[in-house]
Amino acid sequence: MGRPEQSSRMLHLLGVNLPDQKVVSVALTYFYGIGPLTARKICSKLSFHNECKLSELTESQLNQLSGVLSEMTIENDLKRQVTANVVHLRQIGTYVGKRHAMGLPVHGQKTRNNARTAKKLNGRMLRKYSTVAETAFARQAFGMFQSPLSRHQQD
Amino acid sequence: MNCLAQNARLALKTPSYIAAAGARLLTTSLVIAAEKGSNATKPKADRTQSMAFTKKENTTKKVRSGTATSVNMSAANPVYYTNGPKTSLDLLSAETANKARLNTFVQIDDAFLQNTGRGRCPGYLDADFKLFGKPALLYRDLTQTLVDRLAQHSEAVPKRATVLDGLNGCGKSAELLKLASVAATSGHIVIYAMSTLPWVNSSRPYGPGYKSELFVQHELANELLRSVAAVSREALSKVPLGTSVTLGKKTLEAEKTLTDLVDIGMQTPSLAHDVLDQLLAIASKQAIVPVFIALDSVNTLWSNTFYRDQEDVILPANRLRLVRSFLPFFEGEAALAKGWVVGATSYMEGRFMPKSLKAMLNPPPLVPLANPELSYDPKVANPSASLPFDVVKVNRLSSAEAWAMMSFYQKANVVTTPLTEGLVAKKWVYANGNPRQMFAGVTTYF
Numbered sequence: 001m002g003r004p005e006q007s008s009r010m011l012h013l014l015g016v017n018l019p020d021q022k023v024v025s026v027a028l029t030y031f032y033g034i035g036p037l038t039a040r041k042i043c044s045k046l047s048f049h050n051e052c053k054l055s056e057l058t059e060s061q062l063n064q065l066s067g068v069l070s071e072m073t074i075e076n077d078l079k080r081q082v083t084a085n086v087v088h089l090r091q092i093g094t095y096v097g098k099r100h101a102m103g104l105p106v107h108g109q110k111t112r113n114n115a116r117t118a119k120k121l122n123g124r125m126l127r128k129y130s131t132v133a134e135t136a137f138a139r140q141a142f143g144m145f146q147s148p149l150s151r152h153q154q155d
Numbered sequence: 156m157n158c159l160a161q162n163a164r165l166a167l168k169t170p171s172y173i174a175a176a177g178a179r180l181l182t183t184s185l186v187i188a189a190e191k192g193s194n195a196t197k198p199k200a201d202r203t204q205s206m207a208f209t210k211k212e213n214t215t216k217k218v219r220s221g222t223a224t225s226v227n228m229s230a231a232n233p234v235y236y237t238n239g240p241k242t243s244l245d246l247l248s249a250e251t252a253n254k255a256r257l258n259t260f261v262q263i264d265d266a267f268l269q270n271t272g273r274g275r276c277p278g279y280l281d282a283d284f285k286l287f288g289k290p291a292l293l294y295r296d297l298t299q300t301l302v303d304r305l306a307q308h309s310e311a312v313p314k315r316a317t318v319l320d321g322l323n324g325c326g327k328s329a330e331l332l333k334l335a336s337v338a339a340t341s342g343h344i345v346i347y348a349m350s351t352l353p354w355v356n357s358s359r360p361y362g363p364g365y366k367s368e369l370f371v372q373h374e375l376a377n378e379l380l381r382s383v384a385a386v387s388r389e390a391l392s393k394v395p396l397g398t399s400v401t402l403g404k405k406t407l408e409a410e411k412t413l414t415d416l417v418d419i420g421m422q423t424p425s426l427a428h429d430v431l432d433q434l435l436a437i438a439s440k441q442a443i444v445p446v447f448i449a450l451d452s453v454n455t456l457w458s459n460t461f462y463r464d465q466e467d468v469i470l471p472a473n474r475l476r477l478v479r480s481f482l483p484f485f486e487g488e489a490a491l492a493k494g495w496v497v498g499a500t501s502y503m504e505g506r507f508m509p510k511s512l513k514a515m516l517n518p519p520p521l522v523p524l525a526n527p528e529l530s531y532d533p534k535v536a537n538p539s540a541s542l543p544f545d546v547v548k549v550n551r552l553s554s555a556e557a558w559a560m561m562s563f564y565q566k567a568n569v570v571t572t573p574l575t576e577g578l579v580a581k582k583w584v585y586a587n588g589n590p591r592q593m594f595a596g597v598t599t600y601f
Contacts, residue, residue, distance in 0.1 A: 040467065043463075044463035044466075044467040047362045047363060049358065049359060050357035051358045
């Protein structure tokens with residue numbers, strides 16, 4: 001947890017530059033892992049009114065905010081946790097882990113067409129731990145689990 | 156020049172009709188060249204400098220479109236910008252509030268508006284006053300009735316609180332403003348909140364109270380104390396505390412007055428709530444100076460707020476200390492020894508009008524039951540007619556009031572067409588006597 005430094009427009013808090021003129025509940029969503037609901041809960045906990053801007057916060061309020069944020073799993077900690085979860089699933093040989101490894105949809109979506117997002121994004125957490133050749137091999141090796149109709153879809 | 160020479164040669168070589176067209180083209184070119192030559196002697200207009208509008212300097216704040224220029228009215232074109240008509244109006248005060256002012260427009264003191272609302276006005280009145288050029292309101296029959304009641308309640312007889320209710324735009328906030336203005340000039344201690352919406356709409360800072368379930372709003376309490384001090388300093392100085400009052404580390408002796416008490420609240424925002432509670436407690440028990448408490452948008456006292464507690468649960472208004480200070484007066488749990496407590500409802504923000512309160516203020520017509528025995532059945536819906544406060548309905552304008560309003564609009568150049576009885580009657584009927592709708596009817600084009 002670093003000391004918050006105030007510039008003219010941006011507030012640097014926990015490694016993230018927050019826009020100074022934004023309402024607190026909106027500015028908090030700039031953190032990875034904090035959405036509108038979590039931001040609202042943080043503001044309620046610290047008694048920040050709905051129209052409170054970051055520039056209006058006092059030093060003690062900013063310290064309280066830093067304290068609350070540092071107790072949460074956000075930013076790099078959260079990314080590491082998600083990656084670790086996916087790697088774990090792969091290592092214990094689950095279906096979900098295999099789908100991540102193959103870069104295919106995980107939640108039972110169809111792959112006959114679409115599935116573009118999954119093919120683009122899934123498995124990127126495992127790519128650090130495997131090469132492209134390994135991913136392609138994994139797809140070939142597990143291709144027997146794919147339905148015959150969908151084989152022609154795979155590159 | 157090469158082009159012109161070429162055209163001339165072409166004109167000589169080509170057949171006659173083409174030659175004629177070419178000759179015309181040549182002539183036109185020569186004329187244009189001549190004009191250009193003659194214009195070179197006139198000074199060019201400087202289009203980089205505007206006469207009336209100057210651009211504001213770049214600020215750190217992003218300005219919305221339409222606000223990037225400031226108008227210098229001294230350089231404005233007099234054909235388009237004319238000064239508004241100057242109408243002289245009597246200032247509304249305790250002396251001028253009498254039957255002689257009925258159906259005339261009176262002016263609210265600018266200083267009073269500055270002290271109570273920092274220049275802002277309740278409801279839609281801001282735009283109206285801007286159009287008129289001054290804060291002017293119609294002195295109605297209802298206004299005179301309320302002024303008479305104010306004088307009656309100045310006697311040392313405790314009364315129930317009163318709530319002004321009516322349709323949107325019927326003049327509730329205007330009546331309350333007039334009453335507060337009269338009370339301020341007649342020596343009352345005036346505690347006037349122009350709108351209680353900022354108390355509940357989560358636009359101002361709040362925080363949990365110390366060892367209390369209530370939430371505090373020091374800034375708002377401080378502002379309220381400042382307005383009380385600015386409007387009623389003389390009246391406050393006439394009321395001694397009666398007992399010694401301890402606020403934080405400061406102690407006020409019994410001989411000190413309410414002015415000293417309010418000054419502490421103004422200087423120390425963290426003590427504002429304690430000071431306000433003490434002020435209300437002492438002022439409501441004393442009978443030296445009458446007290447006038449006026450809250451606009453009083454319905455917010457019973458609504459849910461936009462604030463949330465630490466568990467992210469929506470706070471009802473009675474969890475706010477500022478609301479709790481005034482709620483007992485409207486629920487019959489506290490009363491003034493000398494004075495009057497008035498509230499005005501507001502339907503501008505429907506989210507802060509509880510359904511139960513709306514039903515109590517506007518009960519459905521009581522239809523006699525076909526089976527009289529059902530009236531003894533407790534399960535049969537029986538709308539509650541018992542309210543802890545009195546309700547005064549602000550009704551539609553009378554014909555005389557409508558005529559007075561339209562006459563003033565004509566003097567203020569809001570209405571430019573000649574005023575006839577037929578026109579006023581038409582506007583009055585179309586608006587159903589609602590002042591807001593009448594104003595909209597004369598100011599909108601479509």
